[in-house]
Amino acid sequence: MPHDDGYWQWSRWVDWLVANAGNATGRGGHGMSARIGIVGGSGYTGIELLRILLAHPAVSVTHVTSRAERGQSVAGVYPSLRGHCGLLFVDPADPGLLECDLVFFATPNGTAMRQAPALLAAGVRVVDLAADFRLRDPAEWERWYGEPHACPALLEEAVYGLVETARDAVRGARLVANPGCYPTAVQLGLWPLLASGSVDCEDLIADTKSGVSGAGRHLRTGSLYAEAADSLAAYGVSGHRHWPEIRQGLTRLAGRAVGLTFVPHLTPMIRGIHATLYARPQAGHPAPDWQALFEQHYAAEAFVDVLPQGQYPDTRSVRGANTCRIAVEPAPDGTRVVVMAVIDNLVKGAAGQAVQNMNVMLGLPETAGLDAIAVVP
Amino acid sequence: MPHDDGYWQWSRWVDWLVANAGNATGRGGHGMSARIGIVGGSGYTGIELLRILLAHPAVSVTHVTSRAERGQSVAGVYPSLRGHCGLLFVDPADPGLLECDLVFFATPNGTAMRQAPALLAAGVRVVDLAADFRLRDPAEWERWYGEPHACPALLEEAVYGLVETARDAVRGARLVANPGCYPTAVQLGLWPLLASGSVDCEDLIADTKSGVSGAGRHLRTGSLYAEAADSLAAYGVSGHRHWPEIRQGLTRLAGRAVGLTFVPHLTPMIRGIHATLYARPQAGHPAPDWQALFEQHYAAEAFVDVLPQGQYPDTRSVRGANTCRIAVEPAPDGTRVVVMAVIDNLVKGAAGQAVQNMNVMLGLPETAGLDAIAVVP
Amino acid sequence: MPHDDGYWQWSRWVDWLVANAGNATGRGGHGMSARIGIVGGSGYTGIELLRILLAHPAVSVTHVTSRAERGQSVAGVYPSLRGHCGLLFVDPADPGLLECDLVFFATPNGTAMRQAPALLAAGVRVVDLAADFRLRDPAEWERWYGEPHACPALLEEAVYGLVETARDAVRGARLVANPGCYPTAVQLGLWPLLASGSVDCEDLIADTKSGVSGAGRHLRTGSLYAEAADSLAAYGVSGHRHWPEIRQGLTRLAGRAVGLTFVPHLTPMIRGIHATLYARPQAGHPAPDWQALFEQHYAAEAFVDVLPQGQYPDTRSVRGANTCRIAVEPAPDGTRVVVMAVIDNLVKGAAGQAVQNMNVMLGLPETAGLDAIAVVP
Amino acid sequence: MPHDDGYWQWSRWVDWLVANAGNATGRGGHGMSARIGIVGGSGYTGIELLRILLAHPAVSVTHVTSRAERGQSVAGVYPSLRGHCGLLFVDPADPGLLECDLVFFATPNGTAMRQAPALLAAGVRVVDLAADFRLRDPAEWERWYGEPHACPALLEEAVYGLVETARDAVRGARLVANPGCYPTAVQLGLWPLLASGSVDCEDLIADTKSGVSGAGRHLRTGSLYAEAADSLAAYGVSGHRHWPEIRQGLTRLAGRAVGLTFVPHLTPMIRGIHATLYARPQAGHPAPDWQALFEQHYAAEAFVDVLPQGQYPDTRSVRGANTCRIAVEPAPDGTRVVVMAVIDNLVKGAAGQAVQNMNVMLGLPETAGLDAIAVVP
Numbered sequence A, B, C, D: 001m002p003h004d005d006g007y008w009q010w011s012r013w014v015d016w017l018v019a020n021a022g023n024a025t026g027r028g029g030h031g032m033s034a035r036i037g038i039v040g041g042s043g044y045t046g047i048e049l050l051r052i053l054l055a056h057p058a059v060s061v062t063h064v065t066s067r068a069e070r071g072q073s074v075a076g077v078y079p080s081l082r083g084h085c086g087l088l089f090v091d092p093a094d095p096g097l098l099e100c101d102l103v104f105f106a107t108p109n110g111t112a113m114r115q116a117p118a119l120l121a122a123g124v125r126v127v128d129l130a131a132d133f134r135l136r137d138p139a140e141w142e143r144w145y146g147e148p149h150a151c152p153a154l155l156e157e158a159v160y161g162l163v164e165t166a167r168d169a170v171r172g173a174r175l176v177a178n179p180g181c182y183p184t185a186v187q188l189g190l191w192p193l194l195a196s197g198s199v200d201c202e203d204l205i206a207d208t209k210s211g212v213s214g215a216g217r218h219l220r221t222g223s224l225y226a227e228a229a230d231s232l233a234a235y236g237v238s239g240h241r242h243w244p245e246i247r248q249g250l251t252r253l254a255g256r257a258v259g260l261t262f263v264p265h266l267t268p269m270i271r272g273i274h275a276t277l278y279a280r281p282q283a284g285h286p287a288p289d290w291q292a293l294f295e296q297h298y299a300a301e302a303f304v305d306v307l308p309q310g311q312y313p314d315t316r317s318v319r320g321a322n323t324c325r326i327a328v329e330p331a332p333d334g335t336r337v338v339v340m341a342v343i344d345n346l347v348k349g350a351a352g353q354a355v356q357n358m359n360v361m362l363g364l365p366e367t368a369g370l371d372a373i374a375v376v377p
Helices: A010-020 A044-053 A095-099 A112-121 A139-144 A152-159 A163-171 A181-195 A242-254 A290-297 A346-360 B010-020 B043-053 B095-099 B111-119 B138-145 B150-155 B165-173 B181-195 B242-254 B290-296 B348-362 C010-022 C045-052 C095-099 C112-121 C138-147 C154-159 C163-171 C181-195 C244-256 C290-297 C347-361 D010-020 D044-053 D097-099 D111-121 D139-145 D152-157 D163-171 D181-195 D242-255 D290-297 D347-361
Strands: A034-039 A060-065 A102-105 A125-128 A174-177 A201-212 A260-267 A273-283 A304-306 A324-330 A337-343 B034-039 B059-065 B103-104 B125-128 B175-177 B199-210 B260-266 B275-283 B304-306 B324-330 B337-343 C034-039 C059-065 C103-104 C125-128 C174-176 C199-210 C260-266 C272-280 C303-307 C326-331 C335-341 D033-037 D059-065 D100-103 D125-128 D175-177 D197-208 D260-266 D273-281 D304-306 D324-330 D337-343
Touching: A034 A044, A034 C103, A044 A060, A044 A346, A060 A095, A095 A112, A102 A346, A112 A125, A112 A152, A112 D337, A125 A346, A125 B095, A139 A152, A139 A242, A163 A181, A163 A242, A163 A346, A181 A242, A181 A260, A181 A273, A181 A290, A181 A324, A181 A337, A181 A346, A201 A242, A201 D197, A201 D273, A242 A260, A242 A337, A260 D273, A273 D197, A290 A304, A290 A324, A337 A346, A337 D242, B010 D175, B034 B095, B034 C199, B043 B059, B043 B348, B059 B095, B059 D337, B095 B111, B103 B111, B103 B348, B111 B125, B111 B150, B125 B348, B138 B150, B138 B242, B150 C059, B165 B181, B165 B242, B165 B348, B181 B199, B181 B242, B181 B260, B181 B275, B181 B290, B181 B337, B199 B242, B199 C199, B242 B260, B260 C272, B260 D337, B275 C199, B275 C260, B290 B304, B290 B324, B290 C034, B304 C347, B304 D181, B337 B348, B348 D152, C010 D059, C034 C045, C034 C095, C034 C154, C034 C181, C045 C059, C059 C095, C095 D181, C103 C112, C112 C125, C125 C347, C138 C244, C163 C181, C163 C244, C181 C199, C181 C244, C181 C260, C181 C272, C181 C290, C181 C326, C181 C347, C199 C244, C199 C326, C244 C260, C260 C303, C260 D010, C290 C326, C303 D044, C326 C347, D044 D059, D059 D097, D059 D139, D097 D111, D100 D111, D100 D347, D111 D125, D111 D152, D125 D347, D139 D152, D163 D181, D163 D242, D163 D347, D181 D242, D181 D260, D181 D290, D181 D324, D181 D337, D181 D347, D242 D260, D290 D304, D290 D324, D337 D347
Parallel strands: A034 A060, A034 A102, A102 A125, A125 A174, A201 A260, A304 A324, B034 B059, B034 B103, B103 B125, B125 B175, B199 B260, B304 B324, C034 C059, C034 C103, C103 C125, C125 C174, C199 C260, C303 C326, D033 D059, D033 D100, D100 D125, D125 D175, D197 D260, D304 D324
Antiparallel strands: A201 A273, A273 A337, A324 A337, B199 B275, B275 B337, B324 B337, C199 C272, C272 C335, C326 C335, D197 D273, D273 D337, D324 D337
């Protein structure tokens, strides 16, 4: 994580402003602002997209859809947006989406794959925050999501938008699959180990803990306060949809097949993911300097912060921020190296990363609109 | 609360930027930025000041003091600031404070009154977030804070910085007493009633609920997670230090003596204050349109938001934001009008309001650096 | 609250055991155990009834109904009961209920009034934990619950089971309306003031705070963890169903009409109610010794504990216990006396009080099965 | 976990009562009750011991010590005990402890090893809830606890009181080391795997999550509500004191040296431990029926509950109960078997297990006083 000197860099922004005025998008319209649509704006990732985009210096949200809330004021449903957003929810079929520069899908799985093709055909770029374009193999998708994929041809084109690992591909993409929350934390945590060949990539364990907002705003008994508070449990041990996504991603990062055990847990927090990752140092090699390995690997990344030796991340240190904060520590008997990676599941694990993808796709500074400091305590 | 059209107003900022470059302060130094010091930067209000000021477009934090942590990196103590702040904690006696344009005291009660006079003498403006300059009567101060006041002469000069009620006085002030958290919510909630003469100001009740961060970062058994979580209790019923502060403020707003019962409660939240206020409509008068009364009273205020009829505020809707969100509702039998006012105790109840005062004192736009949207969920 | 010497009183139980063997109920069946049914056993009050009754020394739960879960094992739905309960959920129409000695209704409002008459006709005693028999006036019931009452004739017979205030009536009752959670805390808190005529009973305010389990296990967005955690809001200010119940109860306790403003709040706790009550000392009388008044009033009550002067109750001190813990404190300016009363909404506010009613109805010791110590921390 | 038919078994208790009257202890005194002392009664394990022992049918707590609170009423410090406990805190040097049948140490590490020898010499049995007698090797103790052991001779005699694994040794013990909270969950979770030889015992991983009460009632910044709430972090990765304890225990259970990586996490819960355990099935053997293995292993244990296939434990299902609830599930690719084990850290992880040890040491029924049902929700 490159250092910022603590003052807001006016000069950088003014320079950028002058250079880019009117050019951020070919569509013009709102002066220099790109026009942005959000499909499925009433869930937690939708509202978080709004929180970030309404403060973004170079885009304008022009359409937010919600089948259930259409016609209602967005700020009426989310009073925290009062004074910041004058939009009404529109129908998901609203033709205005076709005039956007970029549309985010913050919808349940299975929606974007039906609606994205028409948008792409109209020249609209698409970032899908759901799982529709994350798995490259349609058969694998069908196995985990229970129905045939609606546009398998697009699976090949879609770019898996873990930006740090795919910046160039994102830059030219029309369609980006925004990574899942667990996959983001697990892949960023393990990448330096896999890239350096310093661990046995057939023997990886990811023990992950998520806040309850990760389950969305759907009505489920297990998401009730009186069920989830003051308690913790594992789920999906026999098979979770993020497992094939993570394996696919790690395989790409390692350049070879990986073996992974993945166990998610529901934790009494609103936001936050903590991934605790266990890897076995490559036998027969001297162990590398883990700390230096991670610091060098992420030295140029604005959104990945490697903590100093001996300090471990807590999830609140990234609450509301687009940061993945990481520590690495060998187990005391040396048989494992342990990585701890935290993100805010709604920011770097969803809406923030989606905006990071948008920034890259539109040629904006990658950090534009994403420099908020975490809310602590 | 005036409406914002939902897009970040680049043009406004650029205009302001050009007009003000280098002029925000007579001291210059960091280009156009005012130089800001924070005394007592390691507590919760200190860290919250940093969160806000580090993203502020027109000031630079140059000194942060902490007796206990001096010499340590600020971001080492608060990892959430990593990448945003390169400062080290300095000693509270650091002479650099004398070269600041404005210094915030985020210290325990009794500190600012000893250190502020020297700063003021050196031409430094001061905003005290503690209670040292809130009560105008030195005898009253001594009664509630247990020691004689160290500089009673300044009590008269100090401006009580509830900006909405004292904007002009703040504009010219050298020394501002930043209001307490409960007093902010209670006064903003009752002001329209008192100003309009529509209630009996001798019969007011304020039942207030605060998150645990209001108790600060001090080590107290009652602030432990295992004590405060999943529980709620009243405290200070027989006399709380915010009671005389609120009475003094309400007396000023009403233009006559008030009668107030004030009961605070500790609530299992990190942040947030909810004030539930009970007033008796003036006998013999027809009841006013309470909703219209409140909406008109606060129509021009950027940081006070009156909800539509029938909608009540939750504290999370202001989490991290400098907003006071208010609803008013007559009790069903008409004997009382009930006001609900919420703030984030660390923002509008402390650091945010302090920055609002700073903005006004330095001639900056009042909302500069304070337009963050609440973090929900 | 009478003092217990800290040892479990074997002798008391053995005496009782010998004296009562086989006689607690005329129905026999399970040896000395009364046969108990629970209609609506899958909600939070149902499961809490099971937690208490399964450990009760003198009753046997023989039927638990749940339309949605019928045929399933109770302990399968609530794993905390594994090893303690071998029952399956049965249909609400199960004829076995007619052979019970007593049936609890832990159902939504409007169910018991349809099903209770047949049980009563069969000689089964009934305790309704919902609101069906709480209001004595059928018109008032219809106004607040939105439909005509199904058996208005029973409203007169039904005993309002706030045991401390109606022990004799409960003893002979066939049908008991178990008080609501807020009404229990408010009435027990205000009773000594009303009974002693020491306050103006036309000027009462009840500011009440509840944990989220009070909203039941129904799926509602506002009850989701990510909505209710770390937040607090008022609701029902313009009219809550517990308001007429409390007014009716206070009127009975005061012997004259009362004026009451009642505001409930949703609080981020699983369990617990904290009622903060404001009353105006009777004008023209010397104020009584409030502490002595409360201590004497409740000296003989096993489930009401008046704290020593200056100590205030927290809700956790009654978590899981059938205790109402109370403090009384005059406001510093003497214009109000403030009462704080806490209960566990699921115990003294629901299932525990229902069992207390059952004990009295069946001639068992009132504290039988209700002597668990609160779980703290 | 053997099944209980859902009714409280009066007959069992009456039989036991008659048979044992006056004989549970040779000391007599309080009729049939054993005399119990608690050293260090003001912390969380102390108060939890009181909650359990005050309701225990066959013992009397006669002395509770607290250096800081001596002379004060126990129920004054813990209002939840009002009406249940009339004791005052006494000095730790109170000679009355020498007349107890059994004394619990709920003290910081390093206290019991200084005070236990005198008690043992006086014929008092001792259960230490701290770590003083858990490690058998004095050098290992000194390494992890930073000082030489004060009575190394007793280390050999002390019985490690994980009752399920050492019932006979506990029965005859004078001195029992009550296991740590993490070690209890990890050992009970892994025991069936180790005992059956079905996994590679050199490749074990324990990822464990604890509620904040596990850190005790000490004043530490990290235990403050505003620090620990809504956040999660690992700690002690480079070496935690429970690591050698668990390794020693697993080595005993496996009959050979084990390899273990152990990572604890602080979780925003009051109570509860969730251990997620990863083991590699023994190569070259067909995998056993894991579910049957666990069910058979624990079939006779009252306090270990193996959930049905596919159901996973949440920590709240054991809140306040002395149960360890376990599930076992192979990872989808078969390379690991995953065990989930939950306990209440203050009950089965501390005070409840200590009482279980006491019951066995005194010849009482092992479940006496320990049959409370978990408080859910």
